[in-house]
Amino acid sequence: MTLDADELAAGLRQLARSEAPPTRLDVAAVRATARRRLRRRRAVQVVGGLLVCGVLLGGVAVVNGGDDVTVAVASVSQGGDPLVAHAAFGWLPDSVIGVSHVVGAHGDQVMARAGGDFGMRLWLRMYEAADDPPIEDGRTALPAPEVNGLRAYWITEDPRDPLNGGDAFVRWQVPGGRWAELHGYYMKEADPGAVLLRIAADVTIGTRPVPLPLRIDGLPADLDVTEVHFWRPGFTDDTNWELAMFYAGPDGTSVTIQVSPLKMPGGHCRSAAGLHVCVDAKGHAPDELLRRITLLGTDERRWTTRVVTSA
Amino acid sequence: MARSSAYDDEFTEYVSARSAWLRQVAFLLCGDWHAADELLQVAVTRLYLNWSRVRAVENSDGYARTVLVNAYLAERRSSWVRRVIPFGGYEERPAADGDLDGVLDLRRALVSLPPRQRAVLVLRYYCDLSVEETAFTLRCSQGNVKSQTARGIDRLRRMLHPHAEEVSS
Known part of the structure; x- marks a missing residue:
């Protein structure tokens, strides 16, 4: 093998097709482990949310569960602010x-x-x-x-x-x-x-x-935040920024909320205070969710850490 | 948290369809099928934990691949790797067609590369990602991908052809 790029690619393809023992992946076990981990994570997030809401927090550890304890530099929170650093x-x-x-x-x-x-x-x-x-x-x-x-x-x-x-x-x-x-x-x-x-x-x-540019007066109780992407500036744009929050609930329900100074494509959007918000929802009424959102403008001094409040 | 059967069914369908491919990527990263299975288990668990997000993105395979590679690199930094059966426990044979010795040599050479270099080569030359896509997957600069690629290939060449001064590029 002389190894130019094509030969390396061919060698890797052949190597990947090597004779292999039967896979030990057990999807049912994965689901069971993941469910346990979700329960533990939820318990930690609830405690974390309470702490963020007013009690002093001395540590940084975020527990993903089991023996793979990792230290996150930021994470989602089920408390009043879905994004904590x-x-x-x-x-x-x-x-x-x-x-x-x-x-x-x-x-x-x-x-x-x-x-x-x-x-x-x-x-x-x-x-x-x-x-x-x-x-x-x-x-x-x-x-x-x-x-x-x-x-x-x-x-x-x-x-x-x-x-x-x-x-x-x-x-x-x-x-x-x-x-x-x-x-x-x-x-x-x-x-x-x-x-x-x-x-x-x-x-x-x-x-x-982390202060965010919106307030939401109540979210359906069965939704959990799963991801937050707050790109400042935008991933490919130096002058704007974009916030996306992803929520998931039982039975495959989901809600995505996006906020940006830029207009975004989407059927359920609203504009106020120089910002635009779009809601994409499965299993929930997007326009009802849109009505609950208050945009706080482009001046970040007006942004809030009390993002999700009780309806 | 209770998960619906539809959620589970969709996840199971995806993993059933793509686990063979993900396992191959994991094998190229780890150099060992047993370690690849351990890595796959970790990555697939993370996929389940975030399944609502995975199915919302356009490129589910790209998402899954990123989770796999990040899990691999994270675990190379942790003590986890020391608990995994090391290379050599099971001597796999390469596919019957092609240059058997060459492929075995390539496998040994790949295993000796630093993890990020190996990941760059697997992403670029097995997953066929561009420099930009590889940089995004690994959260590093394009320059870093280029330098890791060059160093990785150079090192492979030197290991596969220890006496060759000049090789094709």
Whole structure:
């Protein structure tokens, strides 16, 4: 095998067709496990929602259930605000035009970015508490200046290059033993390492609801929020932003609510205060839901963390 | 939370139809069918947990693939991988057609790549994703995908042809 791109593709196809033992995937067991996990997650979210509504929250851990405890940097909440962040950026370079929060099956993402297709991207992530930072195969942890008095490391594929060819990762320990990660690329700064460390030092850890540009006076009680995508700016658009909230209920019912300064295609939409909202619903009346929504305008100082209120 | 039978039926139908393909992707990532089954179980559980979202998106396969790859990379960072049966427990034979030795060599070489490099090559050359699509799936820059691709292929070439100075590109 000489291995050009076509040969690699052919080799992978042949490898994927290798003789295989019978699959051990048990779909019924998957469903049973997932249902248990949903019950546990719901219990945690209820507690989390209560805490976010007024009780001090000391930790960040979000439990997905079972033994795969992960630490989310943001998550959905069944409380008054469907989107909560567990870590947040503080100081950011002037070139940053927005911070996005995306939570759901793809995982959890908090990203700050500058404008343009190749503007700076800064991703914030969290890892479980451990003595040492998580290190992937093929990477090396190089000591970096301490962040707020705690250990920090550059994570790189090239031990001679702490900033990893411009695709830079810094991981630092935060109080409680967890590890935070800042991943930056497309950075135009003269000293990107110093900028990353300054951003890291100003990251705050703690659960807080993310203000959103709408209020909903009551949602059907059987709906649970499953995903929230709050792109600021929009994924492909530097000047606008878009919010999408996905809810699911029993019997396949679902509701999607989208808000943006841009008009969106859709049959059940309304405009007010310079914003547009569209509702897509299965098993619920979209126009009835639309009537319950108040848009809070483009000035984010007027946005709220009391998004879903009792009808 | 009670789930309707329609919800379960739809999920089961999708997994039944696509699990063979997802298992192959998992095998290329893990290099071992047993580890691939463990990974598939994790990914399919996550799909169930978010099924209402999966069926709402246009590209369910893309969504499922992203969940699988993210589960693979997350678990390579965790202690989970140390609990999985390592490569070598079951010596699979490649499909009967083609270059058997070459494919076995490729499998060994792939296993030795760092996880993200392996994921990039599998997404680009098995799943046939563009650089942009691969970057979106892995949440990294296109430049990172290009560099990982170049490094991965170079490393595979060196492992498959340790004495070759010049190889075709």
